[in-house]
Amino acid sequence: MKVTWRILLLYIAGVLIFFAARAVFVPPSFGELGHYRADSIKEITKIQTKIGENFECFNCHVNEYVLWSVGRHKGISCMSCHGLLKAHVENPEEHEAKDEILGYNAYPSITEFCMSCHAKSSSKPKEFPQITIEHGRGENWNCTKCHDPHDPVR
Numbered sequence: 001m002k003v004t005w006r007i008l009l010l011y012i013a014g015v016l017i018f019f020a021a022r023a024v025f026v027p028p029s030f031g032e033l034g035h036y037r038a039d040s041i042k043e044i045t046k047i048q049t050k051i052g053e054n055f056e057c058f059n060c061h062v063n064e065y066v067l068w069s070v071g072r073h074k075g076i077s078c079m080s081c082h083g084l085l086k087a088h089v090e091n092p093e094e095h096e097a098k099d100e101i102l103g104y105n106a107y108p109s110i111t112e113f114c115m116s117c118h119a120k121s122s123s124k125p126k127e128f129p130q131i132t133i134e135h136g137r138g139e140n141w142n143c144t145k146c147h148d149p150h151d152p153v154r
């Protein structure tokens with residue numbers, strides 16, 4: 001008999017601890033809209049975008065923009081090669097793009113950056129322009145010696 005009581009007390013204590021812990025750990029807005037924290041929506045909508053849109057570059061970099069908009073790379077956004085750049089768009093003096101260019105600065109050289117897309121590989125569709133490293137090789141060669149990255153077949 002005594003043992004049964006003990007087990008029952010232990011069980012009740014367990015249930016009480018569960019509800020006490022639940023009250024402490026479940027965030028206030030949990031469950032308001034579903035099985036998640038409703039406040040998280042407000043927090044997420046407050047996050048500012050980090051992406052500088054292509055059209056935003058036009059105001060200050062007309063040359064590059066115009067070349068790009070008629071060139072074969074027009075399907076590739078400025079961001080793909082230059083990084084997110086929102087901070088640069090809003091404050092170009094303070095955020096000189098140089099430090100923040102994620103794209104080609106992340107590679108040892110512009111050549112290796114270009115090759116990251118254009119290196120020949122049998123896994124790529126045939127229509128995709130591909131070259132081997134032998135292409136265009138010469139003294140002090142560099143892809144941008146012959147191709148403008150903004151309008152590569154000019």
Ligand code: HEC
Nearest residue numbers: 052053056057059060061078082085088089092093097098
């Ligand atoms: C409000 C004007 C402004 C806007 C908008 C702007 N830039 Fe710039 N950008 C500058 C200035 C000023 C410099 C530094 C001076 C320079 O080298 O021309 C610069 C420098 C750069 C450079 C480095 C140039 C170098 O010589 O190293 C790159 C790359 C660049 N911007 C890309 C972009 C891209 C991509 C966008 C759009 C997402 C953009 N910028 C939007 C004003 C702007």
Ligand code: HEC
Nearest residue numbers: 054057061064065068073076077078081104110144149150
């Ligand atoms: C395919 C990749 C690619 C795309 C897309 C691209 N750029 Fe560039 N951009 C480069 C590279 C690589 C350089 C550096 C060229 C060099 O140093 O010879 C460069 C240089 C620049 C510079 C510095 C020019 C200078 O003479 O110093 C600016 C400004 C710039 N880009 C703006 C833009 C803008 C604006 C867009 C979108 C409209 C854009 N780029 C799209 C690869 C790209």
Ligand code: HEC
Nearest residue numbers: 072073075076080113114117118129143144147149152153
């Ligand atoms: C993010 C991937 C990417 C990067 C990085 C890139 N390219 Fe391209 N490039 C493309 C795509 C995609 C095309 C084909 C676009 C189309 O015409 O549909 C293309 C087209 C070209 C063409 C035209 C090919 C033809 O068929 O005539 C040349 C030349 C070229 N790129 C050179 C370069 C050079 C030089 C660089 C480095 C400054 C570079 N690309 C960086 C994706 C890239």
Ligand code: HEC
Nearest residue numbers: 111114115118129130131135136137141142143145146147
């Ligand atoms: C000495 C000048 C020169 C250099 C350097 C050079 N290219 Fe070219 N590239 C050309 C010429 C000219 C063409 C067009 C004729 C051809 O297809 O051979 C071309 C064509 C291309 C094409 C289209 C190929 C196809 O069959 O669709 C791509 C992609 C390309 N180049 C990328 C690059 C990349 C990436 C680099 C750097 C690794 C580079 N080029 C360096 C001159 C050069």
